Amino acid sequence: AQKITQTQPGMFVQEKEAVTLDCTYDTSDQSYGLFWYKQPSSGEMIFLIYQGSYDEQNATEGRYSLNFQKARKSANLVISASQLGDSAMYFCAMRVGGTASKLTFGTGTRLQVTL
Amino acid sequence: EAQVTQNPRYLITVTGKKLTVTCSQNMNHEYMSWYRQDPGLGLRQIYYSMNVEVTDKGDVPEGYKVSRKEKRNFPLILESPSPNQTSLYFCASSFGGLNQPQHFGDGTRLSIL
Numbered sequence: 001a002q003k004i005t006q007t008q009p010g011m012f013v014q015e016k017e018a019v020t021l022d023c024t025y026d027t028s029d030q031s032y033g034l035f036w037y038k039q040p041s042s043g044e045m046i047f048l049i050y051q052g053s054y055d056e057q058n059a060t061e062g063r064y065s066l067n068f069q070k071a072r073k074s075a076n077l078v079i080s081a082s083q084l085g086d087s088a089m090y091f092c093a094m095r096v097g098g099t100a101s102k103l104t105f106g107t108g109t110r111l112q113v114t115l
Numbered sequence: 116e117a118q119v120t121q122n123p124r125y126l127i128t129v130t131g132k133k134l135t136v137t138c139s140q141n142m143n144h145e146y147m148s149w150y151r152q153d154p155g156l157g158l159r160q161i162y163y164s165m166n167v168e169v170t171d172k173g174d175v176p177e178g179y180k181v182s183r184k185e186k187r188n189f190p191l192i193l194e195s196p197s198p199n200q201t202s203l204y205f206c207a208s209s210f211g212g213l214n215q216p217q218h219f220g221d222g223t224r225l226s227i228l
Contacts, residue, residue, distance in 0.1 A: 004157075031213060032213065033213035033214050035216055035217075037219075043203070043221065043222045044219065044221050044222065045205060045207075045219035045222075047216040047217075047218070050214055050216060052213065052214055091157060091158065093158075095213050096213075097213060102148065102160050102163060102173060103148070103150075103158070103160070103207075103217055104160075105150075105157040105158040105159070106157055107155060107156060107157040108157055
């Protein structure tokens with residue numbers, strides 16, 4: 001069975017600072033994909049970034065980067081230069097080979113960006 | 116515009132009254148899924164479909180039914196809703212493959228009284 005753990009229920013960060021949201025995962029599959037989604041207060045789920053288990057380089061998408069440490073089974077999201085609009089719930093999720101239709105989600109981290 | 120459309124967005128109903136939440140996608144995706152989101156639990160998969168006429172249970176299928184008669188549509192059916200099915204529901208779709216992000220609808224907030 002797959003599991004995603006997000007240990008930070010809530011985080012605060014000042015505007016323009018960088019913040020790291022933690023995510024650890026557990027799977028016995030060698031082939032898997034890791035995703036981060038953002039859920040603003042309006043409720044929709046927005047895909048942010050993807051990292052494959054065989055990718056050697058950390059994924060980056062604009063101000064988002066994924067700090068992938070395979071041996072530690074961690075896939076932390078780094079948001080650089082935080083903006084007020086980054087205030088939202090953030091979910092880490094995983095897809096594994098053979099059950100690729102399913103995303104297993106963590107419980108989420110609520111990020112609040114302050115002035 | 117590529118999108119996943121769910122209806123209704125909000126519904127308040129009573130125990131035992133059958134309801135259907137519709138989901139439609141216009142991206143020709145093979146995979147479609149239903150999730151429920153509850154505070155402190157993240158999103159949990161209810162059912163998924165790998166293609167037309169192919170559906171399977173997710174982690175929390177009890178009390179729900181689905182069907183996939185057409186590729187674009189994947190309705191979620193609550194035959195006899197109960198208060199513990201009060202939740203925020205999301206439909207999602209994607210192409211096959213581990214690197215394909217699932218695209219989500221805007222969500223349906225169901226309240227079962």
